[in-house]
Amino acid sequence: MTPTKQAPSAERAPIALDVSSLRKEYRVRGAGRHVTLTAVDDVSFQIRPGETLALVGESGSGKSTIARCVTRLVEPTAGSVHIDGKPIIGISARQLSASYSDLQMVFQDPTSSLDPRMTVAATLDEPLRLHTRLDKEGRRARVAQLLADVELDESYLDRRPRQLSGGQRQRLSIARALAAEPKVILLDEPTASLDVSVRGQIIRLLKRLQVEHGLAYLFISHDLGVVRQMSDRVMVMYLGGIVEQGSTEEVFENPVHPYTKALLSAAPVVEYGREHDRLRLTGEIPSPMKVPAGCRLVGRCPIAEAACALKRPDLMLVTETHAVACPVSAPDAAPVLAVPVP
Ligand SMILES: Nc1ncnc2c1ncn2[C@@H]1O[C@H](COP(=O)(O)OP(=O)(O)OP(=O)(O)O)[C@@H](O)[C@H]1O
Ligand code: SF4
Numbered sequence: 588m589t590p591t592k593q594a595p596s597a598e599r600a601p602i603a604l605d606v607s608s609l610r611k612e613y614r615v616r617g618a619g620r621h622v623t624l625t626a627v628d629d630v631s632f633q634i635r636p637g638e639t640l641a642l643v644g645e646s647g648s649g650k651s652t653i654a655r656c657v658t659r660l661v662e663p664t665a666g667s668v669h670i671d672g673k674p675i676i677g678i679s680a681r682q683l684s685a686s687y688s689d690l691q692m693v694f695q696d697p698t699s700s701l702d703p704r705m706t707v708a709a710t711l712d713e714p715l716r717l718h719t720r721l722d723k724e725g726r727r728a729r730v731a732q733l734l735a736d737v738e739l740d741e742s743y744l745d746r747r748p749r750q751l752s753g754g755q756r757q758r759l760s761i762a763r764a765l766a767a768e769p770k771v772i773l774l775d776e777p778t779a780s781l782d783v784s785v786r787g788q789i790i791r792l793l794k795r796l797q798v799e800h801g802l803a804y805l806f807i808s809h810d811l812g813v814v815r816q817m818s819d820r821v822m823v824m825y826l827g828g829i830v831e832q833g834s835t836e837e838v839f840e841n842p843v844h845p846y847t848k849a850l851l852s853a854a855p856v857v858e859y860g861r862e863h864d865r866l867r868l869t870g871e872i873p874s875p876m877k878v879p880a881g882c883r884l885v886g887r888c889p890i891a892e893a894a895c896a897l898k899r900p901d902l903m904l905v906t907e908t909h910a911v912a913c914p915v916s917a918p919d920a921a922p923v924l925a926v927p928v929p
């Protein structure tokens with residue numbers, strides 16, 4: 588049975604992951620010269636312990652870049668990231684390594700994060716050697732515990748990744764992420780390469796582990812059905828910026844931004860359980876090197892007005908927990924610097 592989540596309350600630890608004004612620019616070659624591509628533009632969000640924030644949006648919108656900046660796999664151009672109040676950006680490699688155990692990442696393709704030469708036992712022992720003071724016996728017991736946590740038995744200890752199924756490999760990478768007892772796990776399409784039945788098992792596993800360990804998840808996915816099932820809140824991203832953010836129910840039941848409406852319209856109804864008025868965008872997503880100066884959606888939006896091309900809309904609150912960056916769809920909403928976390 589899937590355990591029930593506790594509702595967030597004021598007594599719980601304040602914020603597990605705090606991302607503020609994050610920006611990532613890449614220098615790329617375009618039309619024969621170097622140009623700046625802004626993959627992530629002024630993105631802020633917070634996640635509480637035990638909470639899942641989903642990040643959705645078309646391919647190339649900047650979702651993985653956010654995860655890579657948070658884990659410092661790439662260096663952000665600007666902004667701050669705090670895990671449990673401790674900074675991740677602007678600190679030395681030694682300080683980062685001390686904070687690193689608090690933050691782990693699980694990727695779509697578990698083979699990319701698993702060393703093919705290492706057995707399951709060695710794969711799980713390595714982070715314990717790096718991040719804990721356990722002796723050999725302690726580590727052996729902890730490895731057994733980690734395997735049990737992800738519902739694999741000890742007969743797998745001597746196997747190598749190629750001797751595991753896709754679902755078992757993902758269980759192993761989740762167990763490895765858990766080894767250092769993180770506070771936050773970034774999950775970048777963790778079920779996208781799995782069969783539907785295995786996908787359901789991994790989702791149930793992630794939910795159980797979240798409750799048992801009080802984990803905060805940033806959950807990146809194209810699968811809106813899984814997002815609906817998995818997340819407490821949803822952030823919708825388009826061309827590097829957040830266009831809508833709210834509770835999962837608000838975003839799925841009452842989408843306000845034309846981009847969110849189009850995204851939900853494009854997904855099969857069975858995926859997320861409710862049919863909305865169909866809204867279709869015109870044209871293709873522009874090159875990230877040619878993002879419009881005003882609203883990013885202006886060239887594709889069926890309800891655009893002349894003013895939309897002039898100024899980039901800020902996020903504005905339509906309810907206490909639901910924000911949208913479109914003054915045409917939400918004319919009475921109030922501008923907000925940061926969306927309050929329930
Ligand atoms: N190392 C890089 N150098 C230059 N541009 C990059 C680099 N990594 C990503 N980008 C660009 O940044 C933008 C955002 O990419 P990102 O991978 O974050 O998108 P995404 O939302 O994760 O897409 P997908 O859903 O396909 O995984 C894209 O335009 C991408 O081409
Ligand atoms: S601000 Fe204008 S262009 Fe942008 S989503 Fe709203 S109506 Fe469309």
Ligand SMILES: [Mg+2]
Nearest residue numbers: 650651652775
């Ligand atoms: Mg990605």
